[in-house]
Amino acid sequence: xxxxxxxxxxxxxxxxxxxxxxxxxxxxxxxxxxxxxxxxxxxxxxxxxxxxxxxxxxxxxxxxxxxxxxxxxxxxxxxxxxxxxxxxxxxxxxxxxxxxxxxxxxxxxxxxxxxxxxxxxxxxxxxxxxxxxxxxxxxxxxxxxxxxxxxxxxxxxxxxxxxxxxxxxxxxxxxxxxxxxxxxxxxxxxxxxxxxxxxxxxxxxxxxxxxxxxxxxxxxxxxxxxxxxxxxxxxxxxxxxxxxxxxxxxxxxx
Numbered sequence: 001x002x003x004x005x006x007x008x009x010x011x012x013x014x015x016x017x018x019x020x021x022x023x024x025x026x027x028x029x030x031x032x033x034x035x036x037x038x039x040x041x042x043x044x045x046x047x048x049x050x051x052x053x054x055x056x057x058x059x060x061x062x063x064x065x066x067x068x069x070x071x072x073x074x075x076x077x078x079x080x081x082x083x084x085x086x087x088x089x090x091x092x093x094x095x096x097x098x099x100x101x102x103x104x105x106x107x108x109x110x111x112x113x114x115x116x117x118x119x120x121x122x123x124x125x126x127x128x129x130x131x132x133x134x135x136x137x138x139x140x141x142x143x144x145x146x147x148x149x150x151x152x153x154x155x156x157x158x159x160x161x162x163x164x165x166x167x168x169x170x171x172x173x174x175x176x177x178x179x180x181x182x183x184x185x186x187x188x189x190x191x192x193x194x195x196x197x198x199x200x201x202x203x204x205x206x207x208x209x210x211x212x213x214x215x216x217x218x219x220x221x222x223x224x225x226x227x228x229x230x231x232x233x234x235x236x237x238x239x240x241x242x243x244x245x246x247x248x249x250x251x252x253x254x
Contacts (some may be wrong), residue, residue, distance in 0.1 A: 008115065008140050008186040012092045015182035016071075020094035022071050028225070030074060035224030046216060047160045047245050051129055063128040066223055068117045068149060069135035069232045071098030073110065075162075080108040085127070089115035101234075123205045125154045133162040144201075144241045146208050157209060160245040162218075165195035168181060198242035210246025217242050 003022050018022075024030045025178045031037050052061050063084040067076040070088030072095055080103070088110060096112050103110045115121050117132070118141050130149045136142045149159055166178070177183055178193065187193050196204075198215045205213045218241040229236045 004195070009091065009190050011182045011186045012138050012190075015177060015180055016090075016092040016166045017094050018182075020072070020092060020098055020203045021175070023095065024074075024100070029071060033231070035227055036221070037220070039224050040078065041218060042217070043162070043218065043243055044082065047158070048082070048129070049245060050152070051158050064126065065074055065129040065131070065186065066120075066122075066127045066149075066152065068101055068120075068130060068132040068145075071095050073102050073112065073132060073134075076110050077102065077106060077108055077111070079131075080110050081106075081127075087113065087127075089113050089117065089120065091116055094126060108235050110139040115120070118148055120148055120152055124151050126152045128154055128157045130157070131160040131161070131162070133208035134164065134227060136161065136163055137195050138190065139192070140186075140189050142192045143204065145209070146204065150208060150210070155248050156238070156246055156250045159205065159248070160243060161201055161205075162243045163195060163201060164239055164241045166198050166239075192226050195240075197240075198244060203245045205244060209249070211242065211249050213246040215242055215244040 031040055048063075052064060058190055063079075065079045065084045065086045067079065067086060067088040068075070070076050070090050075084045076088035088096075089112075090099070090112065095113055096114050099110075099112045102113065112177075116152065117135060117140060126142075130153050132149070136145065137229050140166055146159070153159060177245050178187070183190075183193075198217065202213050202215050222239060226236055226237065
């Protein structure tokens with residue numbers, strides 16, 4: 001796999017290395033209010049419902065879960081707290097270091113590794129559950145990434161994408177990643193830079209062989225984040241968020 005600009009991934013990694021110390025201050029990277037906690041509990045209950053290990057009984061058992069583009073470990077920690085075996089990968093070393101520190105402080109056993117989301121270092125059918133959050137827009141090959149995430153998913157396993165779509169009529173806030181020097185240098189090589197609609201991602205998962213594809217618009221999370229903006233004295237913005245999931249058919253690879 002090659003990029004038109006060989007430095008595109010290095011530019012992206014450099015941006016998130018720089019942002020790592022303040023990463024948890026951004027919305028979607030942390031839970032700081034009762035509303036956000038209630039919303040994320042519902043979201044995780046929704047996407048985990050009906051999942052089970054390949055050889056386990058339906059609805060029971062510990063999942064082998066992969067958090068792709070894990071950042072400082074937000075979702076990985078949430079999954080581990082629910083009793084699952086979790087691996088988190090990220091391209092930015094400082095993100096991984098922070099995630100490891102947070103896991104140690106929480107007493108959570110999570111494997112965090114530096115890795116490229118488009119070229120995972122795991123054999124086929126390694127995981128029951130693969131999740132990414134706000135990642136596709138940062139990738140030069142988002143559709144190839146979905147194929148890669150499907151490759152490491154066991155038959156009957158689930159792929160979950162938490163993402164959103166920027167309002168092109170509303171300028172980014174100061175400090176936005178999209179306004180950074182790093183993204184300015186490579187933005188034209190990131191096909192999903194502005195995000196994609198929930199319907200587009202649903203169609204994409206179906207086109208890549210996943211079944212039982214479904215989505216949710218996360219209106220409770222959007223409302224909770226808006227209230228947090230008000231409470232913190234920030235400019236109020238409405239962000240379109242969604243979660244889309246799909247299951248790998250049990251006949252896959254058999």
